[in-house]
Amino acid sequence: MANIKDIAKMAGVSVTTVSRVINNHPYVSFEKREAVLRAIEVSKYEKNINAVHLSKGKTFLIGIAIPFSNHPFFALIVEGIANEALNNNYKLVLFQTNYEEFREIEALDMLKQKQIDALIICSRICQWDTIDAYLDYGPIIFCEDTRDKKVSSIFMDHYKSFSKALEYLHFKGHRKVGICVGRRTGFNGEQRILAYRDFLNKINEPFESEYIFSDCYDFENGEEIVQRLINMNNPPSALLVSNDQVAAGIVTCSKEKRISIPHELAIIGFDNQPIAKIMNITTIEIPLVEMGRKLFLRAINNKNISQEEISVKLVERLTV
Amino acid sequence: MANIKDIAKMAGVSVTTVSRVINNHPYVSFEKREAVLRAIEVSKYEKNINAVHLSKGKTFLIGIAIPFSNHPFFALIVEGIANEALNNNYKLVLFQTNYEEFREIEALDMLKQKQIDALIICSRICQWDTIDAYLDYGPIIFCEDTRDKKVSSIFMDHYKSFSKALEYLHFKGHRKVGICVGRRTGFNGEQRILAYRDFLNKINEPFESEYIFSDCYDFENGEEIVQRLINMNNPPSALLVSNDQVAAGIVTCSKEKRISIPHELAIIGFDNQPIAKIMNITTIEIPLVEMGRKLFLRAINNKNISQEEISVKLVERLTV
Numbered sequence: 001m002a003n004i005k006d007i008a009k010m011a012g013v014s015v016t017t018v019s020r021v022i023n024n025h026p027y028v029s030f031e032k033r034e035a036v037l038r039a040i041e042v043s044k045y046e047k048n049i050n051a052v053h054l055s056k057g058k059t060f061l062i063g064i065a066i067p068f069s070n071h072p073f074f075a076l077i078v079e080g081i082a083n084e085a086l087n088n089n090y091k092l093v094l095f096q097t098n099y100e101e102f103r104e105i106e107a108l109d110m111l112k113q114k115q116i117d118a119l120i121i122c123s124r125i126c127q128w129d130t131i132d133a134y135l136d137y138g139p140i141i142f143c144e145d146t147r148d149k150k151v152s153s154i155f156m157d158h159y160k161s162f163s164k165a166l167e168y169l170h171f172k173g174h175r176k177v178g179i180c181v182g183r184r185t186g187f188n189g190e191q192r193i194l195a196y197r198d199f200l201n202k203i204n205e206p207f208e209s210e211y212i213f214s215d216c217y218d219f220e221n222g223e224e225i226v227q228r229l230i231n232m233n234n235p236p237s238a239l240l241v242s243n244d245q246v247a248a249g250i251v252t253c254s255k256e257k258r259i260s261i262p263h264e265l266a267i268i269g270f271d272n273q274p275i276a277k278i279m280n281i282t283t284i285e286i287p288l289v290e291m292g293r294k295l296f297l298r299a300i301n302n303k304n305i306s307q308e309e310i311s312v313k314l315v316e317r318l319t320v
Numbered sequence: 321m322a323n324i325k326d327i328a329k330m331a332g333v334s335v336t337t338v339s340r341v342i343n344n345h346p347y348v349s350f351e352k353r354e355a356v357l358r359a360i361e362v363s364k365y366e367k368n369i370n371a372v373h374l375s376k377g378k379t380f381l382i383g384i385a386i387p388f389s390n391h392p393f394f395a396l397i398v399e400g401i402a403n404e405a406l407n408n409n410y411k412l413v414l415f416q417t418n419y420e421e422f423r424e425i426e427a428l429d430m431l432k433q434k435q436i437d438a439l440i441i442c443s444r445i446c447q448w449d450t451i452d453a454y455l456d457y458g459p460i461i462f463c464e465d466t467r468d469k470k471v472s473s474i475f476m477d478h479y480k481s482f483s484k485a486l487e488y489l490h491f492k493g494h495r496k497v498g499i500c501v502g503r504r505t506g507f508n509g510e511q512r513i514l515a516y517r518d519f520l521n522k523i524n525e526p527f528e529s530e531y532i533f534s535d536c537y538d539f540e541n542g543e544e545i546v547q548r549l550i551n552m553n554n555p556p557s558a559l560l561v562s563n564d565q566v567a568a569g570i571v572t573c574s575k576e577k578r579i580s581i582p583h584e585l586a587i588i589g590f591d592n593q594p595i596a597k598i599m600n601i602t603t604i605e606i607p608l609v610e611m612g613r614k615l616f617l618r619a620i621n622n623k624n625i626s627q628e629e630i631s632v633k634l635v636e637r638l639t640v
Binding site: 252 | 399430
């Protein structure tokens with residue numbers, strides 16, 4: 001495809017002259033102007049929008065960094081972001097990070113290099129000191145509690161939500177409660193483990209490390225969890241599962257293994273995904289689509305730093 | 321954020337001089353060079369990648385036009401595209417079209433304006449004469465059978481797949497077969513309806529327009545379909561459902577209404593989504609992730625036009 005240099009060459013003029021013709025700048029001779037216009041016509045040269053962006057300093061692109069591109073939790077956040085982007089005529093650039101630090105840095109670099117107007121980080125990987133170096137280059141919005149930082153966020157309080165779910169299980173008579181989580185690291189992961197430890201202290205139960213199942217993300221993980229439960233001498237009577245897909249996997253596999261839910265094993269999920277409704281799973285509803293919408297609006301209008309907490313609610317169904 | 325004009329102003333030099341310093345061009349005096357470098361340092365000016373792209377003519381961005389951002393069918397294709405983009409260090413620009421023509425044109429325009437290197441259209445809206453005008457600007461890859469066009473595609477033959485499913489239902493003893501589809505328009509929609517009409521002709525059954533349920537996309541549509549079936553004097557004994565989410569909705573709602581599956585109503589879905597596995601739904605498996613992977617590779621390497629058919633397979637479970 002012809003670029004400005006090709007056009008200049010074809011027309012036998014300088015790049016500056018081509019640029020002047022494109023931008024209707026005066027001081028170009030009639031002949032040179034005609035030569036450039038002919039060259040443009042011939043080569044179907046399109047005024048390169050990247051050059052326009054360079055002068056306007058806006059791309060109307062917003063970056064979204066997500067760990068996985070087809071995970072129901074992030075898919076709902078992306079749905080909210082995408083709907084609001086649609087309303088505001090922005091496009092989205094998707095950064096799938098696979099929880100690899102260098103991929104998050106690539107996204108940060110695109111912000112630094114002005115290829116995107118703002119970046120939404122849905123599940124942070126980099127340490128704050130890495131992030132700090134990018135804060136001057138444009139809005140970076142986070143999906144985690146940043147009330148102790150000078151950055152904007154739309155977040156849910158994972159400590160509070162986890163505590164709420166644990167207390168509900170306790171209220172329903174459970175003392176031997178296990179948890180299934182994704183990452184144990186990261187701010188959200190740490191908050192969940194902390195809520196769990198505080199809950200156990202409060203009800204005077206010992207901390208059993210085998211009651212924590214980590215790296216649980218998908219339906220398929222349910223099978224491994226049920227298998228581990230079956231092999232335990234003293235299995236928990238209830239599981240708090242940090243995502244509905246995993247909860248659905250546990251419920252399905254428990255049925256196959258003839259473990260009665262909720263009598264032998266109570267399950268409470270997280271998110272209120274469509275699957276939780278289909279399978280009648282008790283869950284903590286997180287308004288993820290709404291969260292996505294707010295993340296987007298914050299990304300395009302981040303004049304002041306703000307942190308907004310999104311509240312969750314318990315949806316009682318048949319698995320507790 | 322400082323741009324090249326701000327730097328020039330700060331350094332007391334022309335924009336051309338700033339540009340020369342950034343690009344290590346000779347013929348810049350020592351003092352001017354120092355002034356520019358100081359100004360850059362002070363204002364943290366970053367060499368704008370959009371300007372770099374302008375000269376290199378490549379953005380490493382691939383556009384994906386999808387009707388909905390969180391639909392399981394497209395989510396799996398996007399997953400395949402995203403995984404392969406990751407392997408090749410490309411980023412994705414998401415165009416959610418909502419099946420609105422002007423939004424697809426926006427995506428085409430971004431290709432024309434070289435903001436993306438290629439465009440993958442997962443479910444086309446524009447007529448071919450609109451598309452034709454953009455074919456010279458960069459690779460456009462389609463998710464539909466384009467064997468009669470000079471454009472590349474990775475596609476499944478909807479006529480063949482629909483026929484296969486209909487014949488399976490017939491083989492299982494069904495003659496009164498209804499279908500649930502998304503759009504009735506569009507090439508894929510038309511192929512499905514054609515396969516259905518040909519099937520009815522072949523088995524000498526009349527075409528009943530009330531046996532076609534259209535605009536079925538989500539789990540929620542299952543409820544409406546079951547309600548309509550209940551109100552029919554002569555309901556179909558089997559339904560071919562063009563997506564597993566809708567099939568899952570029909571199965572769930574049928575259970576609530578005490579309609580026995582497969583005895584009173586047989587269901588065959590499409591895609592082999594995780595939900596079909598969970599709910600033991602007989603379905604036609606489409607390797608969507610693999611399709612996405614191939615779409616991406618075709619987008620970045622489309623020297624010759626090629627059309628590749630993806631084959632589907634029947635997964636027998638418990639709903640037929």
